[in-house]
Amino acid sequence: MRIRILSIFCLLFGTTIPLSAQDGGLVDFMDSIGKIYVVVGVILVIFIGLVIYLIRLDRKIARLENQIMDND
Amino acid sequence: MIKKHWWKALGVVLLIYAFTVGLLVPLKPGIQQVSPRSADAGTPITVLVNGYNTSYPADPTAIRAWLKVDSIHALAANSIRQTSRRAIELDFVLPASLPSRADVMPASLIIDEAQSGVQVLPDAVFIRQQVLDPAAGNIAWSQTVIQDLHKTSGMNFPFRNILKETIRNTYFHVSLWFAMLFLFIASVYYSIKHLRTRELIYDHWAESFTRIGVLFGILGLTTGAVWARFTWGAFWSWDIKQNMTAIALLIYLAYFVLRNSFEDAERQARLGASYNIFAFSLLIPLIYIIPRLSDSLHPGSGGNPAFGSEDLDNTMRMVFYPAIIGWTLLGYWLANLSARLLILREKYLSE
Numbered sequence: 001m002r003i004r005i006l007s008i009f010c011l012l013f014g015t016t017i018p019l020s021a022q023d024g025g026l027v028d029f030m031d032s033i034g035k036i037y038v039v040v041g042v043i044l045v046i047f048i049g050l051v052i053y054l055i056r057l058d059r060k061i062a063r064l065e066n067q068i069m070d071n072d
Numbered sequence: 073m074i075k076k077h078w079w080k081a082l083g084v085v086l087l088i089y090a091f092t093v094g095l096l097v098p099l100k101p102g103i104q105q106v107s108p109r110s111a112d113a114g115t116p117i118t119v120l121v122n123g124y125n126t127s128y129p130a131d132p133t134a135i136r137a138w139l140k141v142d143s144i145h146a147l148a149a150n151s152i153r154q155t156s157r158r159a160i161e162l163d164f165v166l167p168a169s170l171p172s173r174a175d176v177m178p179a180s181l182i183i184d185e186a187q188s189g190v191q192v193l194p195d196a197v198f199i200r201q202q203v204l205d206p207a208a209g210n211i212a213w214s215q216t217v218i219q220d221l222h223k224t225s226g227m228n229f230p231f232r233n234i235l236k237e238t239i240r241n242t243y244f245h246v247s248l249w250f251a252m253l254f255l256f257i258a259s260v261y262y263s264i265k266h267l268r269t270r271e272l273i274y275d276h277w278a279e280s281f282t283r284i285g286v287l288f289g290i291l292g293l294t295t296g297a298v299w300a301r302f303t304w305g306a307f308w309s310w311d312i313k314q315n316m317t318a319i320a321l322l323i324y325l326a327y328f329v330l331r332n333s334f335e336d337a338e339r340q341a342r343l344g345a346s347y348n349i350f351a352f353s354l355l356i357p358l359i360y361i362i363p364r365l366s367d368s369l370h371p372g373s374g375g376n377p378a379f380g381s382e383d384l385d386n387t388m389r390m391v392f393y394p395a396i397i398g399w400t401l402l403g404y405w406l407a408n409l410s411a412r413l414l415i416l417r418e419k420y421l422s423e
């Protein structure tokens with residue numbers, strides 16, 4: 001679990017640097033539409049983050065349910 | 073049912089409001105692009121203007137335009153042609169001298185018409201001069217007065233030149249950070265309560281609030297990086313705000329590492345609570361104080377308020393504040409689920 005948090009962090013740091021220097025075409029495209037897809041991206045990131053959290057919570061509850069069943 | 077769960081419904085309703093209104097309200101009309109970006113004094117120039125959300129009228133006499141070099145000196149356009157609702161051409165005859173001894177002066181472009189209201193592009197055209205004659209420049213650039221500007225009608229968000237539509241991220245990225253702060257405050261409150269009473273239940277609450285706070289922090293950092301890619305030019309600029317925030321979150325991640333290094337629940341709770349107070353007392357200077365003391369790309373650096381009146385106007389506040397409450401309630405809901413799980417686990421598995 002903790003490893004997963006750390007790997008998300010590493011992913012964030014790792015991918016940021018090489019992507020930053022290139023791609024004038026993408027920047028031009030984003031400019032032409034008022035950069036609205038940046039907002040879409042931000043909302044997607046939040047949504048995906050919340051879903052990942054819910055999946056983890058779901059698993060933890062399932063594990064607890066199993067353990068309680070076994071104990072009985 | 074409603075009595076017990078009203079705050080969940082409130083959080084969801086506020087977020088739905090923030091998502092719909094925050095995404096549907098249009099931006100104020102603004103100037104997207106001009107060309108050329110530089111010109112020589114003493115020559116006639118034609119400036120091509122691309123508008124954003126504008127509806128330039130076909131009748132060119134309804135449009136007025138100025139180049140403004142400082143607070144008192146401006147030059148009106150000689151003639152104006154509309155090529156489409158989104159584009160106009162402006163003819164200026166630049167005087168031989170500028171009202172200054174500088175070799176180059178940046179001129180802001182101001183366009184005013186009744187329907188779209190006034191639009192400004194700062195530093196639109198850089199004007200070079202060969203003949204330094206401030207007195208003549210002063211006269212030539214004082215022939216016009218900018219007045220009777222129109223306001224944009226209807227409900228709009230501000231048009232900011234670099235931000236453009238991404239100003240809407242205020243309701244998602246910025247308000248998420250506010251919610252994170254509230255969650256960490258709640259977490260510290262429960263940690264102190266645990267240290268005073270030694271009740272494990274308060275530690276479960278503190279751990280849950282920290283967990284959601286860190287989740288929101290990671291989401292805040294990631295969304296900030298996405299936003300920065302198209303406004304600052306890179307996902308990660310090694311900006312002081314980004315660096316300090318990353319450090320603060322790493323300190324919070326260490327909270328979980330520390331807890332897990334002890335088997336005993338009592339010790340986990342006691343050390344966790346102490347460390348949580350320590351982490352919170354570092355979070356405040358790292359995120360809110362140090363970045364303000366130095367130069368940063370992030371708003372709110374160098375002693376400035378993070379929100380100038382241009383960045384957060386009253387229309388935006390109508391969405392921004394509900395969004396903060398919505399994200400906080402959603403965070404509280406998530407923390408609530410996590411705490412209930414920890415309490416159940418302790419109750420059923422500890423004996």
